[in-house]
Amino acid sequence: MIDRSEEKDIVVEHRFIPRDQDIDDEIAWAKINTDVLQSMERPRPLYWVIFFASLLLFSWGVYCEIYQYQNGLGVADLNNPQVWGLYIATFIFWIGMSHSGTLLSAILLIMHADWRKPIFRFAEAMTTFSLMTAGLFVLVHLGRVWQFYYVVAYPNERWVWPNFNSPLVWDATAIGTYLTSSVVFLYFGMIPDLAICRDAASGFRKKFYWLLSLGWQGTDRQWANFRVAYLTIACFLIPLAVSVHSIVATDFAVSQQPGWHVTSFPPYFVAGALYSGCAAIITLFIILRYVFRFEAYMTMPILDKTCRLTFAIAMVWTYLNLIEYASVWYGNDMYAKQALIYRATGSYAPFWWAMNILGSIVPFALAFKSLRANLKIMMVVSLLLNLGMWLERFMIVTPTFAHGYYPWTWTNDWWPSWVQWGIVIGSFGWFTMLFMLFCKLFPTVSMYEVKEMVFHRKSSRQAKK
Amino acid sequence: MNSLFHRQCATFTMIFFAFFLYCATAFSEPFVPGGDIGSQTENGFNSLGPVVEQPIEFPHNVHAGQLGINCMYCHTYARRAPVAGIPRLNKCIGCHQWVASVKDKPRIQQLMEYWDKKEAIPWKKVHDLPDFVRFNHERHIQRFVFQENRPAKEACGYCHGDVANMVTARRVKALSMGWCVSCHQKDHPISATNSKTTNGPNDCWQCHK
Amino acid sequence: MSLSNLLNNWAALRETRPYEDQYKNSDYKWGMVVDLDACTGCNACTTACYAENNLPVVGKETFAKGQVMHWLRIERYWGDGEQLPEFPEQGAQFLPMMCQQCEAAPCEVVCPVGATHHTPDGLNSQVYNRCIGSRYCSANCPYKVRYFNWANYPEKAWPNPLEMQLNPDVTVRTKGVMEKCTFCVQRLTEAKNVARTQGRKVADGEVTTACAQACPASAISFGNLADPTSEVAKIWKQQQVKLAKDHQDKEEGARGYRIFEELRTYPSVLYLERVRDNEV
């Protein structure tokens, strides 16, 4: 256990990091190991409280799903125009979340932005878990989930293919690939750290890490292979990440609904995905930094960079959003225009305005250095941004169905039933649960990369001298 | 221990390759499901369908086998209706009231009882397709018996097996979708005289209802 | 199932738009004409549809949720603008709306498992047992005429002996599958079967849909567009509506139109404009 008596001076500890440095390059490698490994030690009671709370949420979601499975989707109060409801909205939300990890670990890796190193690990974990959550929503929303394998193209007794024209088949393929490769990427990147854990751990834990670390010894040969493989997977992952959310976008862009039939949807979705992902990273950054005392690694300058990155993406998203409105407004598609006006003035208008304010106005908080330096404000802001992003997905699905081509089926007062809410909330429980497990089983900060970072910083500083 | 890491890698790669190879072969060559069933039956009979208890143990081997009566003499609806149907009771009586030799056989006694009660015999279905399937005997009989002049035994037998050697009928073919499609994709001559061939319809609504 | 098979049909798979004289050489292309001037909105067609196609009666609560299953619904509009008139002085505007059996159906392309596809007769099929219930087709249908089994309706819809009314030629749909108007395909199949045994094509008027057969004002007529001598084909020709065009250039006096033609769905249902005297 960690001695809690030194808390005060830990809190002000970032004082001695020079402003221009992301991390204190004098920090000892051994300290890095101990600091990170302590995060994996026996959890505090609060941990269990939160853990079981999220477990409870998750099991409530499971109950709702079983109830819906038995009685049919009718209990979700979906109906003829409103065929998708919250399930698809939340599905997009989680897919979006998943893009942060790839951004930090793969894209920034290629761009040699080494400030990513202390924070990309948990971002990747986030990617994996949110993808798993998103996958669940695909299944949850199916009418006959026990037949989901019809979508997969495999040699079968019925002699029929899936319909390769359908974006859903693309979805299934892309998400499947993305999930596997991000799991591989996450695991692969952890191998050296797992070896460290193996050496530090004892008892059955030792066995566990011994198995996972695949006999990593840190020989030059291993490092060489490792680097190549890691880079390869990273390069493989980047186009995948972009394609996945573009495909999710095509689910809508390919279809006919007024308001969906927009060419700018794929970039719009990708931007939105990175946006919500970064917001989520900020949230978790602050939480982990506080909970695990990672002030030495998740330093303010890194948060600052992350926030600036987020702000940039937010602006891109805002731009694409405005483009979408403008193209509808100045275009002569009467149906799409009606749909847009309905969103801004109809019964879902409050959500629409909230979405636009949270998505495009609130991020300006990230533009101010003073605010960026304030953890509490950043926490609130990041949560607001994610709320905004969820509302965006809600606005894409529900009002479109409520005000489609066919006036006879227009609905003004559709609202999801408790079953839908239950499953959505359950998914958050599920995500939190997985993430908390991860924090205790695996190092949330990549030790070897931090060491590299420290080493590089130090050597370059000495070179400057 | 030292070199474990690479071998592990190698193993992974090999597994991946094996999978891709499997897919490649599987997808390029049509996957033909077993013409003779195993898994399709609920209580897994390896080559024959389950034995069905019929109200009267009707000896196909006698009628179709020894006597060589044409299938469609009794299953008369097959050529003009979607279902082949069971012969109406008076058809059985029509013959058996004259067949003195077997009059006192227990089966015939049963038959006569039904006739006296003017009660239809509750025969059990042996080849019972799912309710969403629309199979039309008429079309197949018209095509293969009347146009291609195949013997009824062969035409019927393709799906119903060698009934002439069974007592009560048993299901011997898969009757699964792939099994139907595998035949529908073959080319069949449109008639005995004409060399032109067509394959069966591949439109879903031909068989799904 | 084989790759070659798939590649051979790839072109057909990507062909999503009808072309001139597409059905010139095929035996059947089923089409419909609805005369909105004759339609009195009496609901006979909808009830006939319930009787013919095993449509479940869902009951009050489910109906209130908007989960009703009428494949053919009679819509009633009070005006064409966005402003409700004080009195509907030209009467109500009735519209029998069923699946339009589009030639370029938005539902077909998006179904992940190909449960809805285009038949050689130009119908827009729905294979219940293949459907996994993603509801993408319904989301993409501009007419919103696809209905989803939100619950296991057969459980409650036909308490004994009501189930004796069920039509054996039509599947009873269970929980989680999409369904829609089929132009009474079971009748068409039967008619085609009879005709084929007699070595001929289905004659005009030999087969019709349940709604057309019931309609007391004969507002609905149904037939084979591939046969130029059939009644519907004549009406389409006389109304100068071409199946494969997304906008029609007609001369004065013709009142045929298709709904949402500009969306390039190429529906197979032709509506005849409702004639109302403005001077009255």
Added chain:
Amino acid sequence: MSSYSNISRRDFLRVLGLSGAAATLAGCGKTSIESGQETVQSFVQPEDFVVPGIGVYYASTCTQCVSRCGVMGRVREGRLLKLEGNPQSVISRGKICALGQATVQAQYNPDRITSPLMRQGGALVPISWEKANQILNDQLGSASRLSGKQIAFLTGEVGGHQSVLLNNFLETFHSNHHVVYDPLSTAVGRSASQVVYGVDQPLLEIDKARMILSFGNDFLGVGPSSVHMAGQYARFRKAPRGVLVQIEPRMTITGANADHWYAIKPGTEGVFALGVAHALVQHSAYSNGVPAEVISALKAYDKETVSAITGVRAETIPHLAGMLWERSPSLVLSGYGAESHANGQQNAASILLLNLILGNQNKTLTGQAKQPFPQLLPSQGSYKAFANLNNEMSAGNIKALLLFDTNPVFTSPGFMPFAKNLSAVPFKVAFATQLNETSNECDLVLPLLSPLEDFGTHVASYQPQGIELGIQQPLMTQLYPQTRSFGDIMLDLLKLRGVSEYKNFPNYYAYIQTALIKSKPVFKSGLNDQEFWEDALSKGSLRLDVGPSTLSPKPNAVSIAKPKEEAADLILPFHFVPSVRADWRDGTHTNLPWLQESPDTLTTVAWDSWVEIHPSTAEQMQIVEGDVLEIKSSAGSIKAMAYLFPGIHPDTISMPLGQGHTAYGRYADGIGVNPFKIIAPVYDEKTGELAMHATRVSIRKTGERGRLTKDEGATNLQQGRKLVAMVSPDQVNLSKEISHVVK
């Protein structure tokens, strides 16, 4: 008791019926390949045309309403699957309405009674037929001392040989106390056309008219032969296109199809008609042939006065007159709406007077063909007779009451204590297929075959073309062995009464067979008796092609009073117009799930009652859709949700009849409310019939708000889309079109 074993077809029906039950369980979503689970269809010795998997059609006659359409039923594996119109019947011309379709559900209704029921300790308990016959014998047998007015038979509009047997049965008690109660009886209209034309119901040749001016006549909805008239209407719309103008306080289906629809104050239709008449007789072409006193009496009806009374714009009157002038022959119809007021007959007469002035008689308005079977005509109902019966019951003069095909406890107005009087009657027998509010109160309930299991003969009171004697025959074997044909029971009763001439009829089937074969000469058929009978069965009807008779109208029979404006009622400001749905009628059919599920065409509401109120009125009273309103009349009050309905006069509110059942099976019970119960005791001055549309009510918001079960979405407008395109006749060339209306 009643076995039809002598006909071979009945045999096959029964055998199929047996295995039919097994077959039904199939087809319900079995998704795997099975062996030995289900039984095969198998027959003993069916007819040759019976092939498994192929449906066979049998002709019969629909008994759901008075039209008596010829229908045919698709039978497969011994079960009736669907009803279609019978092309050989001139009444239905191969078409069928929603109500007719739903007969199948009356047949398979899960709430049918399957054995005789007897009241024991307040509850109805099943008993055997022996017991039931025993009771009947004790009460009504030859030993019975009942006579004359002590016994009464209360029925709906029963006709054919059923009514013949029924009346013969009553005669054995020296009683003619057969009371027919039809809550929506057209007695006023009939009497009016008696006054003007000397016939009950003239023949409407809608398709011949070039203009129809209809005062609340819902001939497309609840007309005397709505399916036939829908066909005529379709032809009327083809070139040369006729114009339909509807004038009524609340839009009916017919009004919804009008070229122009005018909202008018309820009860002032006659005044408006006289206004038009006044405008017409200005022209010499019309004035001659019209008696002078009529013309002089019309003087008072100048358009301003009329407009002031009716609330229709004054310029409308000359406009319509002008149209009638140029579009001849025209047809002016008076409808239930105009007739069910205190001045109902007056209204109807003045409306019909227009036809005389326009000279439509024998052009678009002729007499029906001469009826060779007057005894088979359905006996017409009248409220007066029913009220008398009720008084007799309260006086305790009725010792035995037999009820058939009517539900007075539900349909009698609230101010009439019929239920109370009924319970006071010592012996009450109900003949019913299903329990309802009335049969629930009876001492003995006899289970009947459904109309689709029974034989019968029908002569519609409105014969659109020639004479058609509809023959009703079973479309499948009876579902429940304990149920019996009404005819059979009547025969048994007659035998109990010891009437000799019925001894040699084993059952109702034999009776009508003999009766019809006896009537063969009328049809000048060359066939022998058996052929004649088989032919009739296969066609489903016997036809007699006779032309319409000519009308000889009596213009001066119409008395024209001075126009007077009715005083506004401050306590009960609103007119209450109960609307009749074509497929619910008086509520006899709300137990059929299809009819509950099919949304009302004008409001798209299903599974409920609703209050139609004009948007402007609603705005004044701050009422929005779903507000629960309390409708209060002098007779009582009911609550229902509001529906904003533009097709109604602002001073008027309307509710559909037929809902609000309490004991009519799972599909009707607890759905909506029953407006019959707030009808006020206002009667037609001339005929004494209850004026259904003359009730005045007040509205109160209860403060509760619900959600109406309706099909329409957030809008009832096309929102600029081209869904129902409208075009004016001069823009289209109808004469060039290929008409696809069945002739």
